[in-house]
Amino acid sequence: MIWSRPMTDRKDARQPWALILGASSGFGEATAITLAAAGYDICGVHLDRRQGMAHVDGIKAQIEAHGRKALFFNGNAADDDNRANVVAELKAAVGAGGYVRVMLHSLAFGTLKPYLTPDADSGITRKNMEMTLDVMANSLVYWAQAVWRAGLFSDGSKIYAMTSEGSSRVIPSYGAVSAAKSALESNCRQLAMEFAKLRSGVTVNAIRAGVTKTPALMQLPEAQDLIDHALRRNPMGRLASVDDVAQAIVAFSGEGTHWLTGNVLGVDGGELVTG
Numbered sequence: 001m002i003w004s005r006p007m008t009d010r011k012d013a014r015q016p017w018a019l020i021l022g023a024s025s026g027f028g029e030a031t032a033i034t035l036a037a038a039g040y041d042i043c044g045v046h047l048d049r050r051q052g053m054a055h056v057d058g059i060k061a062q063i064e065a066h067g068r069k070a071l072f073f074n075g076n077a078a079d080d081d082n083r084a085n086v087v088a089e090l091k092a093a094v095g096a097g098g099y100v101r102v103m104l105h106s107l108a109f110g111t112l113k114p115y116l117t118p119d120a121d122s123g124i125t126r127k128n129m130e131m132t133l134d135v136m137a138n139s140l141v142y143w144a145q146a147v148w149r150a151g152l153f154s155d156g157s158k159i160y161a162m163t164s165e166g167s168s169r170v171i172p173s174y175g176a177v178s179a180a181k182s183a184l185e186s187n188c189r190q191l192a193m194e195f196a197k198l199r200s201g202v203t204v205n206a207i208r209a210g211v212t213k214t215p216a217l218m219q220l221p222e223a224q225d226l227i228d229h230a231l232r233r234n235p236m237g238r239l240a241s242v243d244d245v246a247q248a249i250v251a252f253s254g255e256g257t258h259w260l261t262g263n264v265l266g267v268d269g270g271e272l273v274t275g
């Protein structure tokens with residue numbers, strides 16, 4: 001069986017690409033730049049207003065400074081037409097000499113409304129809930145389908161999705177995001193199983209990062225409490241950084257990890273186990 005042979009990536013002449021969903025900030029940005037330094041061409045998808053575009057240009061410049069391609073798209077990653085356009089353009093750019101080695105789902109876009117409020121207007125609505133689940137959990141499935149159907153995955157491809165301790169713990173403002181994280185982990189397990197049964201050589205894992213200072217974290221009303229709590233319990237004595245996670249993703253994407261699939265991989269310096 002082709003898929004169970006040891007990976008020999010370094011001898012693989014094909015150019016590896018990484019498709020990063022959420023490439024303009026936080027974990028997605030750090031992973032895009034770190035993978036470029038490791039030799040990957042990068043396709044980034046992000047959602048930014050005009051004032052954020054100078055920062056995106058800076059990320060592209062860092063990728064290109066490593067001699068790699070930076071193909072970026074600004075738009076809603078949960079939109080079907082946007083996804084079809086990105087996949088078509090990515091397929092043309094990758095060409096016959098490459099493949100998508102890494103796909104990272106790192107989208108932060110959800111409601112922080114509580115479920116129970118006296119008035120209906122300030123509480124979570126069906127629309128809020130469905131949008132959060134669609135972007136933060138279910139879009140992983142549609143991207144995996146589209147990239148696979150386009151023939152862009154190959155033996156050795158890795159899919160990752162960013163999850164958090166919130167998949168199994170409650171935080172007051174995190175109800176819908178917590179639901180999305182549970183669904184995201186479940187979607188990873190299902191995709192891992194289906195890709196394995198296809199003998200595709202594609203593996204799927206969720207990455208559970210520790211509390212990390214990013215724009216998404218700082219939007220939570222409880223951000224400072226979460227940071228203080230994480231600092232108290234993390235046995236490494238500091239918070240996780242986006243670079244800690246990016247470096248782990250590069251390492252997981254190297255040789256010899258073809259049997260690693262269907263997991264939630266903690267990249268948190270031991271934060272969970274001491275909590």
Ligand SMILES: NC(=O)c1ccc[n+]([C@@H]2O[C@H](COP(=O)([O-])OP(=O)(O)OC[C@H]3O[C@@H](n4cnc5c(N)ncnc54)[C@H](O)[C@@H]3O)[C@@H](O)[C@H]2O)c1
Binds near residue numbers: 025077212
């Ligand atoms: N920061 C933490 O402490 C932490 C811990 C564990 C897991 N996570 C998860 O990591 C992921 C990334 O979070 P982050 O902290 O790096 O956030 P971030 O705000 O720094 O980055 C989010 C990225 O997602 C993009 N984005 C958001 N909605 C989008 C959409 N609809 N379409 C296209 N792009 C969109 C943004 O443009 C940005 O590039 C999230 O799923 C988050 O829940 C965060």
